[in-house]
Amino acid sequence: AQKVTQAQTEISVVEKEDVTLDCVYETRDTTYYLFWYKQPPSGELVFLIRRNSFDEQNEISGRYSWNFQKSTSSFNFTITASQVVDSAVYFCALSEEFDSWGKLQFGAGTQVVVTP
Amino acid sequence: EAGVTQFPSHSVIEKGQTVTLRCDPISGHDNLYWYRRVMGKEIKFLLHFVKESKQDESGMPNNRFLAERTGGTYSTLKVQPAELEDSGVYFCASSQAFTGRLFFGSGTQLSVL
Numbered sequence: 771a772q773k774v775t776q777a778q779t780e781i782s783v784v785e786k787e788d789v790t791l792d793c794v795y796e797t798r799d800t801t802y803y804l805f806w807y808k809q810p811p812s813g814e815l816v817f818l819i820r821r822n823s824f825d826e827q828n829e830i831s832g833r834y835s836w837n838f839q840k841s842t843s844s845f846n847f848t849i850t851a852s853q854v855v856d857s858a859v860y861f862c863a864l865s866e867e868f869d870s871w872g873k874l875q876f877g878a879g880t881q882v883v884v885t886p
Numbered sequence: 887e888a889g890v891t892q893f894p895s896h897s898v899i900e901k902g903q904t905v906t907l908r909c910d911p912i913s914g915h916d917n918l919y920w921y922r923r924v925m926g927k928e929i930k931f932l933l934h935f936v937k938e939s940k941q942d943e944s945g946m947p948n949n950r951f952l953a954e955r956t957g958g959t960y961s962t963l964k965v966q967p968a969e970l971e972d973s974g975v976y977f978c979a980s981s982q983a984f985t986g987r988l989f990f991g992s993g994t995q996l997s998v999l
Contacts, residue, residue, distance in 0.1 A: 774928075812995050813975075817988060872981055
């Protein structure tokens with residue numbers, strides 16, 4: 771069963787528009803970790819954020835913000851005032867194992883295309 | 887500081903041949919992971935090393951795949967013999983002890999014809 775669902779395959783926006791990427795996860799564990807990674811055209815996955823299950827505080831980092839809602843099992847990601855450099859594939863991921871927290875279960879990814 | 891390095895970046899082989907992928911983690915990172923993304927599917931965990939020991943190899947698809955990390959430094963992933971369904975992008979990632987952050991390489995694109 772898929773543990774992380776990113777229903778949006780591709781989102782296209784014009785520069786300066788806001789874009790929100792949805793992520794819904796499924797787990798029976800009470801302690802887990804959620805992540806977002808960015809994959810630019812160069813190929814490597816770049817860490818953006820980690821959120822612990824017991825910390826529901828939303829977070830803002832520059833133009834990036836994350837909304838974590840345990841009640842709906844969602845961890846959505848918003849890019850405000852998008853720029854062309856934001857064009858990439860974005861992956862949401864879940865880790866359920868503290869001893870092997872790097873054992874991530876990825877969603878299918880959302881391709882973001884930002885045009886000038 | 888050098889990042890995670892993987893080579894080759896691309897490999898094209900015929901079914902039945904052997905291929906060895908290499909990953910050089912960031913210096914000092916004890917944790918090393920292998921992941922794979924086959925066409926149209928999610929990125930999937932293959933295995934996890936802590937130094938030279940295999941912590942978790944539950945994601946290895948079958949015994950045609952052999953991963954090693956001699957001396958706890960670089961790691962190799964050998965596929966022997968390669969099958970068509972092994973085609974995909976193989977990612978390596980490393981981390982220090984629980985920092986909540988993986989550093990990924992750019993991946994090796996493997997094509998089995």
